[in-house]
Amino acid sequence: MERVPNLTRADAVAAVRNPLAFIAARWTPTPRTVQRAALAALVMAVVIVVTGGAVRLTGSGLGCPTWPTCTDDSLTATRAMGVHGAIEFGNRMLTYVLCAAVGWAIIAARSEKPYRRSLTRLGWAQFWIVMSNAILGGIVVLVGLNPYTVAAHFVATTALITVAAVMWQRTREGDTAPRPLVGKPVQQLVWFMVAAAALLILVGTVVTGAGPHAGDSSEVERMPLDWETVAKVHAVLAWIVVSLTFALWFILKAVDAPKGPLHRTRDLFLVLLSQGVIGYVQYFTDLPEFLVGLHMLGSALVWIAVLRVLLALRERSEGEPTEIPAQSYAATSSSIAGPR
Numbered sequence: 001m002e003r004v005p006n007l008t009r010a011d012a013v014a015a016v017r018n019p020l021a022f023i024a025a026r027w028t029p030t031p032r033t034v035q036r037a038a039l040a041a042l043v044m045a046v047v048i049v050v051t052g053g054a055v056r057l058t059g060s061g062l063g064c065p066t067w068p069t070c071t072d073d074s075l076t077a078t079r080a081m082g083v084h085g086a087i088e089f090g091n092r093m094l095t096y097v098l099c100a101a102v103g104w105a106i107i108a109a110r111s112e113k114p115y116r117r118s119l120t121r122l123g124w125a126q127f128w129i130v131m132s133n134a135i136l137g138g139i140v141v142l143v144g145l146n147p148y149t150v151a152a153h154f155v156a157t158t159a160l161i162t163v164a165a166v167m168w169q170r171t172r173e174g175d176t177a178p179r180p181l182v183g184k185p186v187q188q189l190v191w192f193m194v195a196a197a198a199l200l201i202l203v204g205t206v207v208t209g210a211g212p213h214a215g216d217s218s219e220v221e222r223m224p225l226d227w228e229t230v231a232k233v234h235a236v237l238a239w240i241v242v243s244l245t246f247a248l249w250f251i252l253k254a255v256d257a258p259k260g261p262l263h264r265t266r267d268l269f270l271v272l273l274s275q276g277v278i279g280y281v282q283y284f285t286d287l288p289e290f291l292v293g294l295h296m297l298g299s300a301l302v303w304i305a306v307l308r309v310l311l312a313l314r315e316r317s318e319g320e321p322t323e324i325p326a327q328s329y330a331a332t333s334s335s336i337a338g339p340r
Contacts, residue, residue, distance in 0.1 A: 034119070038105050041126060181257070
C-alpha cells in the first residue's frame with residue numbers, strides 16, 4: 001500500500017493560493033468522471049427549474065418575504081411561516097447543491113489531463129450564471145414577484161442549461177476543429193429551428209407571466225395581456241417547431257445522413273410530442289398545478305433536445321485534425337447531407 005505523502009507548509013500555501021491547480025497536480029480524473037461531473041451540473045440545472053416551478057405553483061414565491069435573509073429577523077424559515085416558507089427556503093438551499101455540482105464540474109475539467117481550457121471556461125461560465133441568477137432571484141422577491149423579473153429569472157436558468165449541455169457534449173469530444181456532418185442547407189434549417197424553439201420558450205414565459213399562477217396567494221402584478229391569446233400563439237410556435245423537426249428528420253432520412261443527427265432529431269420529435277400532449281391537456285383542464293410543473297420540466301427537456309440536434313451536426317476527433325478527402329456524391333445529396 002502506497003504511503004500518502006505528508007502535507008508540507010509549501011503545499012498548504014500552494015493550496016490556499018490556487019486550490020484548483022493544487023488539486024489538478026494531485027488528481028487526474030478519468031474521462032468518464034469528467035463526463036459525469038458535467039452531466040451532474042446539467043441535471044441540477046433542470047432540477048432547479050422544476051423546484052422553482054414548485055415554489056411558484058404552490059403559492060410560495062413570497063414564503064421568504066425578503067432576501068438574502070428569509071425574514072428581517074431570521075436567516076432561515078421559521079415554523080410560524082408554515083409550509084410556504086419551508087418550500088421557498090428549501091429552493092434557496094438547492095442553489096448550494098447546484099453550486100456544488102457546478103464546482104465539481106469545474107474541478108474535474110481543470111484536473112483532466114491533458115488540460116482543456118475550453119471545458120474549464122464552460123464550467124466557470126456556469127458558475128457566473130448561477131451567481132447572477134441567484135441575485136436576480138433575490139430581486140424577484142424584493143419586487144414582489146414582478147412577472148418581468150420572473151420571466152428573466154427563467155430565461156437565465158435556460159442560459160445555464162445551454163452552457164451545461166454544451167459542456168456535457170464537449171466532454172465526449174476532442175479539441176480538434178469541428179468537422180461538419182451535414183451540408184449548409186441542413187445547418188440553416190436547424191438554426192431556424194433553434195430560433196423558433198427559443199422564441200417558443202420566451203413566449204411560454206409570457207403565458208406564465210399573464211396566466212393565473214402568480215406565484216403567491218397575495219395580489220401579484222401580472223403582465224397586461226390576455227393569457228389565453230398568448231397561449232394560442234405559444235401553441236402555433238410549438239407546431240412550427242414540430243413541423244421543422246419533422247422536415248429535418250425527413251431530409252436527413254432521404255439523403256442517408258449520419259446516424260448522430262438522425263437519432264437526435266428523432267429524440268427531439270418524441271420529446272416535442274410528449275410536451276405537446278401535456279400542454280393541450282393542461283390548457284383544457286384549467287391549468288392544474290401538477291401538469292404546469294410537468295410542462296416546465298418538458299420545456300427544459302425540449303431545449304436540451306434542440307441543443308443536442310444542433311451539436312450533432314458536427315464532430316470533433318480525439319487526435320490531430322486531418323484533411324477530409326474529397327468525395328463525390330450526387331448533386332442533391334452532397335449539398336444537403338454534407339461530407340461523411
